[in-house]
Amino acid sequence: MGAERVAVVGVGQTKYTAVRGDVSLPGLLREATFRALEDAQMTLADIDAIVIGKAPDFFEGIMVPEYSFVEALGAVGKPIFRVHTAGSVSGSTAIVASGLIESGVHERVLTIGWEMQSCSEAMWALSFNMPFQQQLVAGAGGYFAPYIRQYIARSNAPDDTGVLVALKDRQNALKNPYAHLHEHDISYESVKESLMLWDPIRYSETCPSSDGAIALILTNEAGGDAASAEGRPPAWVHGTSFRSEPAMAAGRDQVSPQAGKDCAADVYRQAGITNPREQIDVVEMYVPFSWYEPMWLENLGFAEEGTGWQLTHDGVTAMDGDLPINCSGGVLSTNPIGASGMIRFGEAALQVRGMAGEHQIDGARTALGHAYGGAAQFYAMWVVGADKP
Amino acid sequence: MPEEATTSGEEDVLRAPLVLEYPFKRTTGPVIGAFLTALREGRFIGIEDDQGKVLCPPVEYDPASGASLTKLVPVGSEGEVLFWSWNQSVRDGQPLDHPFAWAMVKLDGADTPMMHAVDAPHEVMVTGLRVRAKFAEERIGSMDDLLCFEPVS
């Protein structure tokens, strides 16, 4: 079972920015797609199927926009598939694409995550004033901030933990030419002194709104072997998993949700990982608010409960630490919502391929890509490796 | 659409209007931008594919292969109705405020048709009808610059 091995042989990203004023909507997807195809040494004609993920259609005001991109993606006569699973969406999308190969249904699949947030505003597209429903009185961060506060209370984490995460991720972003935010002047003080929006979350500890797309080319084992033989190392998929739990289940732990723990356990089991802290070299983690780094470190089994923040403070999660997290700059530096999950997956693949450029971790062999969404209730993860599973 | 009110009246529930309104911003890229620029100038342009076929309105890619297209060419403001339907109940936002025909209009010099409104009486509408573009007097570089097509008298 799990009949066919899956290899990532192409990764293509757009330049991420607040407004991609120079391209059309299909142009944005084509930019990522053509870069991925070039990386994979393929053309559109080589692709068997396309799997697309994005956040709600209200962002761009187009119902199932991928239908109007079919010609632009050379997909006439091919299967095209749309996944929609909240913030984890393009992680889920990559997993659906991977399943098409693992099952033996297709051999070469293009998968794309994208968002053009400049078409509207996140505040509008994510939270209409629905009749008869309670209005948000505190914005998006106001939903998560009480749980972060609860984490701090449980763990006694120093109150600058979030500052250290934001500083690290934004400095990592300086090494990633595609990243949205390139804050050359950022400092510990500038983060700490930024406006406390939702105490304990400061402005500089929150993600931006970005335009952008990422595309991956996935192949079967033969495709991975062929790329390898030509000196283009693939990333091998060692495990994939998604998990969901209800937003409003009485008794659910929103600081360290069970679905995240279960999803990690499932993907580690598939990848043969019994000690993630030892066996995983680098992590691309979905951290839209800085404090989620220590929270996910615990949720994903990298640290005992209540101790995740120590890894951050000890520099373990820095580029030169022994568990580097978000070398790309992460969601804190780049957040086209419908692409953010797949960017984590794609950056994990780049690391084990040795192709991450300036933010490459030397000798990275095994990497985790992690995405979550909704009320911290939807999870998608994959483990990729330099070695064939 | 057939109407069949089969609502069960088991229990009266609350209801309220929900209005979703937004002025979405769309970046055009160079090809769509050029088409809208041409509309502002009261003209049409298309784009040539590898076989020399002219697509109007232009797109950035070959519709069959996805290959990039770049050669913009002029297209006429008159053309022919390839097929059409009649829009009896006009809705908000549509090109005209009275009943009109939707038509696929192939402009002179183009090889593919575009969808738009034809302002003509129902009984005049026929496949093969020659039509001419009617532009707005004040044009700003948007689809609104093209009001509709009218029969060539």
Added chain:
Amino acid sequence: MRDVAIIATAQTKHVRSATTVNEVELIQPVIQEVIERSGVARHDFDFTCSGSSDYLAGQPFSFVMTLDAVGAWPPISESHVEMDGAWALYEAWVKIQTGHADTALVYSYGKSSPGDLPRVLSRMTDPYYEAPLWPTSVDIAALQARAAIQAGVTSEQAMADIAYRSRTSAAANPFAQLTTSAQPLALMDEEYLADPLRRHDCAPVTDGGVAIVLAAGDKARSLCSRPAWIRGIDHRADGHHLNFRDLTTSPSVRIAAEKAGVANGPIEIAELHTCFTHHEPILRSALGLADDVEVNPSGGPLAANPMMAAGLIRMVEVANRIHSGDVSRGVAHATGGHALQHNLIAVLEGEG
């Protein structure tokens, strides 16, 4: 490929307007019913997948609330597609093929009644060239119907016959919304809704939902006396832009039918996702169906058209007839987008 079958189904009574319930209240009884019928315990499904549309609901992430009806605790392996539930079934089928699941719960639903459905669907057109003109789904279908009539693929008379046959067939379908029709000649006397379409040519606006359970191999055999095996399933897209398409044929259906193996045996019934009468001859031709193949004995979407569910219901209708032993082999079709842009074909068979 692993043997995978539909082993249980359930659907709502389809209505013009299910005003009293929200989406989760609409779909919950159907999910409960299909779980009970399947014999799989609620918390034992290996995978769950659903299909729905935020634009129908007028709410972002509308599917999140509906997940409550599954009882996703402890956490489950779950996904959602912004497409008809037929594609949720496809994702579940692929998941079972990977070996990561042996059973799957699939559901989809649509409440079209709150919005002006044809106008809502105008948001599905090209965002630059078409959406600013607000062409409705009926407007676009009428253009396609004209092209089909001009090409001799169908006629207004043939379309009236299809409407009559579909709605009178639906009289035997307890879930259908429209179950009566005037005689075809009388239908032809009706005024146009959107020349060349009359009211009877259009599927109704419907609220409703559907759920199925998939199981693999021996698991399916142990849970169902006559599983409806998915012998082939494939889906393909045509281009979006009407200006680049031949609207009178369906190349994507032709490819999907070949990949799904429609022609590998006799087809006894076909349940086709015909939102408009002229879709039937286009689909019949692309599927290569013989003239005696019974199409839409349930009445099809012309009798009940819950958006995002009507495609999956086609699979349910074929599966039900296999479960009951009425037929041995049938084809189900689902579509998405305007003018039959995206099409899924599944061949279902009973054993032996």
Added chain:
Amino acid sequence: MTDTTSSEPAPIEIPEGVWSQPEVDMSAIEEIASVESVRSVRAFASLTYDYTPGLATTRFLRAIKEKRLVGERCSETGKVYVPPRGVSPVSGMPTTEQVDLGLDGTVVSFCVVNLDFTGNAQEIPYVSALILVDGSDIPIYGLVREIPYNEVQPGLRLKSVWVEDSEMTTSFENIKWWAPNGEPDVPASELADYV
């Protein structure tokens, strides 16, 4: 209805790569090439829905108009949900038993907000809290006022503060905010299951 935006999008630096949108050839349309190009458009969209919140929410809102908070109980776990949505997310079964809740509650957690997200003139900073209404098993969000923001703590006991009886509607807005009710704090151990 569309209109063009005047703001010219800022040029961006594309990283070195193998593909970006190719330059178009405008040599055949010089009269278009010579004028200022359209770079973006505004697409105004408006859709109206006739929204119905369903049976459970209707029951809840009809009660709130009478200054009552009503939850619904999961028949499997016994947990009480507020606001009820008709189905227990744990069992997947309908919640049919209605439960009268208290009008007081307890802060489970909170955050201090320094931007006005409410759209009306709040004092800033203000406190948005997760509040466990007496008799329920799932916290709801609410504003906490009538106490300095830096004195709010988990366990703080609150009362709901309502609009005038004459202004009561079928709306959450009937509760203006929450304020301390003077009772002793609830120990943290009793709240552990609610975050």
